[in-house]
Amino acid sequence: GAVVSQHPSWVICKSGTSVKIECRSLDFQATTMFWYRQFPKQSLMLMATSNEGSKATYEQGVEKDKFLINHASLTLSTLTVTSAHPEDSSFYICSAVSGQGAYEQYFGPGTRLTVT
Amino acid sequence: TQLLEQSPQFLSIQEGENLTVYCNSSSVFSSLQWYRQEPGEGPVLLVTVVTGGEVKKLKRLTFQFGDARKDSSLHITAAQPGDTGLYLCAGSPVNDYKLSFGAGTTVTVRA
Numbered sequence: 001g002a003v004v005s006q007h008p009s010w011v012i013c014k015s016g017t018s019v020k021i022e023c024r025s026l027d028f029q030a031t032t033m034f035w036y037r038q039f040p041k042q043s044l045m046l047m048a049t050s051n052e053g054s055k056a057t058y059e060q061g062v063e064k065d066k067f068l069i070n071h072a073s074l075t076l077s078t079l080t081v082t083s084a085h086p087e088d089s090s091f092y093i094c095s096a097v098s099g100q101g102a103y104e105q106y107f108g109p110g111t112r113l114t115v116t
Numbered sequence: 117t118q119l120l121e122q123s124p125q126f127l128s129i130q131e132g133e134n135l136t137v138y139c140n141s142s143s144v145f146s147s148l149q150w151y152r153q154e155p156g157e158g159p160v161l162l163v164t165v166v167t168g169g170e171v172k173k174l175k176r177l178t179f180q181f182g183d184a185r186k187d188s189s190l191h192i193t194a195a196q197p198g199d200t201g202l203y204l205c206a207g208s209p210v211n212d213y214k215l216s217f218g219a220g221t222t223v224t225v226r227a
Contacts, residue, residue: 004158006158032213034213034214034215041222042219042220043204043217043218043219043220044159044204044217045217046214046215046217049213049214091156093158093159095158095215097213104149104161104164105149105161105206105213105215106161107151107158107159107160107161108158109157109158110156110157110158112156
């Protein structure tokens with residue numbers, strides 16, 4: 001149980017275009033999902049918290065107009081990187097929490113974004 | 117400033133040796149998780165500790181949560197090449213699902 005998927009697993013896009021990344025909880029309902037980015041050989045940096053049916057909460061320094069998050073259902077959250085630039089190239093990882101007192105976050109396999 | 121200080125940053129040992137990774141903070145956590153991450157993949161949950169002084173064992177891995185719930189350690193006995201990876205500790209503040217991650221420890225076990 002507790003499987004989280006991400007799609008796509010990798011994507012290459014041109015500078016100025018937008019890219020959407022999907023995060024799905026496959027066998028449980030996720031009241032809360034999180035989006036992280038990770039640079040090579042570094043730890044995970046939380047970007048935003050996504051709650052189903054409400055606006056995402058962004059961490060300090062993360063541009064909400066650039067990283068659009070939508071949590072349309074209890075099993076799906078999407079991250080759209082708008083007007084992507086090379087500095088947005090990174091490994092983006094989502095995680096999901098089932099709620100109801102659960103502490104653990106279950107992570108997706110990540111999406112490698114390369115902006116050329 | 118990282119809320120969780122993880123040490124050491126890198127560890128390279130020979131197969132069969134033991135190793136310990138430390139995770140320290142001045143903050144109290146309601147729970148602390150340990151993850152292992154392979155290159156190009158998401159972190160995989162190893163264990164969650166929630167009670168001060170708790171010790172959990174997972175085969176050759178032993179996890180401890182400090183009495184004050186501010187620190188934790190991961191000990192691997194007789195390490196194997198398959199233990200190679202990035203080990204991350206992460207803590208949840210009280211009444212919050214958000215995780216604060218340590219900087220990670222890259223463990224390399226040589227055959």
